[in-house]
Amino acid sequence: MKEMQQFGKMLRELREQRGLTQEDLAGLIERSVQAISAMERGQNMPRLETLIRISEKLDIPLCDIVKIFDTRNENNQEKTLLEITIVDAARHLSLRDLKVVSNIIKSFPKEK
16 A cells, blocks of 8 residues: 555656646646546555556656566655656766766765
């Protein structure tokens, strides 16, 4: 259940970052607004076909979406969500800005 809520949170964040309404996303992935709303609230488990469409239309790798549902890493789901958000944001940066961000990230100590 927690995975569905994490997925819903991620979906809402990705949709909003792209300036899309639930209606816009519903049209892009050929689902109803009610289905989008239920997914974002963590009440509806999307089928693989829907996950693939979300991946394609929101330009996010499918493997990143699927990580949310990996129950072996329940304690790391929040970390996974943050990683996805950072990678998604980085895709829209210039090369110069990516180098700056990369250097900042490298300056942090590695987690053991």
